[in-house]
Amino acid sequence: MMKIPELKSQYIWVVVLLVYVLTGMVPLGSPFQMSEATLKAYNYIESLKPGSICMLAGGNVFAFDLESTAGQIAAIKQLARRGLRLVSLPLGIEGIAVHKYCIDAAHVDEKYGGPWKYGRDYAILPYTPGGTTTVVRFLTDVHTTVFTDIFGTPISQLPIFKDLRSYKDIALWFHPHWAAESYAIYVTGQFGVPFMYFSQAGGYLPAAVYMNIFPDKMWVTNGFLGGAQYEKLVGAPGLGTAAVDAYTLLSAVFLGFVVLGNLRLLASTREEKKELTEVRE
Secondary structure (H helix, E strand, O other): OOOOOOOOHHHHHHHHHHHHHHHHHOOOOOOOOOOHHHHHHHHHHHHOOOOOEEEEEEEOOOOOOHHHHHHHHHHHHHHHHHOOEEEEEEOOOOHHHHHHHHHHHOOOEHHHOOOEOEOOOEEEOOOOOOOHHHHHHHHHOHHHOOOEOOOOOEHHHOHHHHOOOOHHHEEEEEEOOEOHHHHHHHHOOOOOOOEEEEEOHHHHHHHHOHHHHOOOOEEEEEHHHHHHHHHHHHOOOOHHHHHHHHHHHHHHHHHHHHHHHHHHHHHHHHHHHHHHHHHHO
16 A cells, blocks of 8 residues: 655645746646626727727735736736727835736737837826825826826826816726726716726725715725736736636645544554554554
8 A cells, every 4th residue: 555645834835936926937727706897998999999098006015916917917918909098097005016016917018019108098197195195186187186197298288188177078987096986986986987996805894884875886806816806807817817727736736635634543553553553563
């Protein structure tokens, strides 16, 4: 009979590391259920007219928010494919790096062979303090709230801002960070702008309630799973797909470890009983 090896913690962690690395390099496409909210958000964007302007705005960024960026990157790919435009408004200081990362990771700029040109199809504004107060003023009058982009160029010199004056010119508001419920009551409740929230799993429940308050105008995804769902719709596997693959495979791996551990325990118990029997004889 084959001897079951001892399950040392070092072996388990090596296997876990390998799973994370391999699923990140080679998407497995693990099966998962599609959320109705994710599908509705995707279909809404598909219905927008080319040239429509979307906002990427959020505050209270928690560290480097990979859970939220998974779906956001896929959505930016969809925007570019549909001929839509995007303006980034970081409402948290960390948002500058996160927003720029999402746009760069989507590879939609001309330097990556994409269709977007800076200033014409997308723009990044500087960090603007004030939270919801800034949002209300921005939605009321863009050009009296922010005067330059992140590079110091007056927004009056960027073609995209000729078509962006107030909330009336915004087709969709993306909020990929924390505290969406604090912003949705103004963006959607007061101004009627549709709201898409790529949430972290930890922030999903309080925000999901608002989908009932603003039906067909607010959609919320749930962490990496929501990101994987959106990536599947767009046809671009990424961070979300890799995370779901890792979770799925690790579930099977840990179950295997549990089985092996129990078999090892039973084998050890039998060996001890056999040794005791031999000693007594």
